[in-house]
Amino acid sequence: MSSFASRLLPGRNRGPDALAMLGAMPVPVVLLDAENRFRFANHAAEQFLGISASGLAQIRLQDIVPPDNPLFLLIAQVRQTEATISDHDLTLESPRLHKVGITVQGSPLPEEANSVLLVMQDASAARALDRQLAFRGAARSVTGMAAILAHEVKNPLSGIRGAAQLLEASVGADDRELAELIRDEADRIRALVDRMEAFGEKPIVRAPVNIHRVLEHVRKLAQTGFAEGIRFQEQYDPSLPPVWGNRDQLVQVILNLIKNAAEAAMHAANSRPEITLLTGFQHGMRIAVPGTTQRLELPLFVTVRDNGPGIPDDIRPHLFEPFVTSKAAGSGLGLALVAKIVGDHGGLIEVDSKPGRTDFRLHLPVVTEKDADK
Secondary structure, eight states: OOHHHHTSOOSTTOOHHHHHHHHHOSSOEEEEOTTOBEEEEOHHHHHHHTSOHHHHTTOBGGGTSOTTSHHHHHHHHHHHHOSOEEEEEEEEEETTEEEEEEEEEEEEOTTSTTOEEEEEEEOHHHHHHHHHHHHHHHHHHHHHHHHHHHHHTHHHHHHHHHHHHHHHHHSOHHHHHHHHHHHHHHHHHHHHHHHHHTTSOOOOOOEEEOHHHHHHHHHHHHHTTTTTTOEEEEEOOTTOOOEEEOHHHHHHHHHHHHHHHHHHHTOTTOSSOEEEEEEEEOTTOEEEOTTSSOEEEOOEEEEEEEOSSOOOTTTGGGTTSTTOOSSTTOOSOHHHHHHHHHHHTTOEEEEEEETTEEEEEEEEOBOOHHHHTO
């Protein structure tokens, strides 16, 4: 616990044990005095707010959260009623802070007049997992559809394409253009069926993967092709352990995300398109493995960020569903496939978007001793 925290809460009933308990809590906890100054912040709160405890000691809550935020109404109600009050799905947004879907519980401290203890929890990861499980169900529907299409459509398509090629060689110039159009459309439909077949339930061959090599490989591909002229920034944690996954599939995931980021960053109104690639290690990210009592640790994260216009509000909740797209010529399968591959790895994908910044964040498993023995 920081020296700042150790000097706080000198009340009759809160000695070092109470401080240690608050400091060790895995969720952000802060204590505000009557003027909403920070009198205590545990380590989780420092990470959540992005400010050290010593920095928080110098400011008030309204210095990082706008005074019209509903959080201040909650705090006022706690002081007025002297009861514990909770609020859900709050947004804490300012130039220094951007948190969405936050649950806050405020409690009074009777022996310290007008002081309020706030416990904050980010529920976005849990909601993202719920959505991802739904997306995987939708992906399985695509798998079944692809199997039907492969059987019922591919064979006739081959015949149509072959007939179009024969016509090209035997008709005049005017009709040859129509024959080429038939052949090209047959190829386009076949390519769509092939993409849908990628949703098939195939076992993953896993090995230790250096995620930074994957990122650098995809970045080079992008900068020599579809992302030429876009500025890339890398903010990597060099101490990360290997990911336990399939390199080729992770390349496909990152490639899809960077391609989408490039298209967003190249928006007509953006004069300085930019993509930022970030990696890091986040303790405490765990999810349940469906159908088991096992809980999977997901400490490693990868973020692909662009400075485009953001994702429309009406599309964002359905972003990873098959056939949902904002692109005029898009199939809506790219992000659905990303979500499936990440889910097959036992990982989690989140998106956070506003005008000028969109983050796609992957939470991935790392190699364990058990994996290394395989």
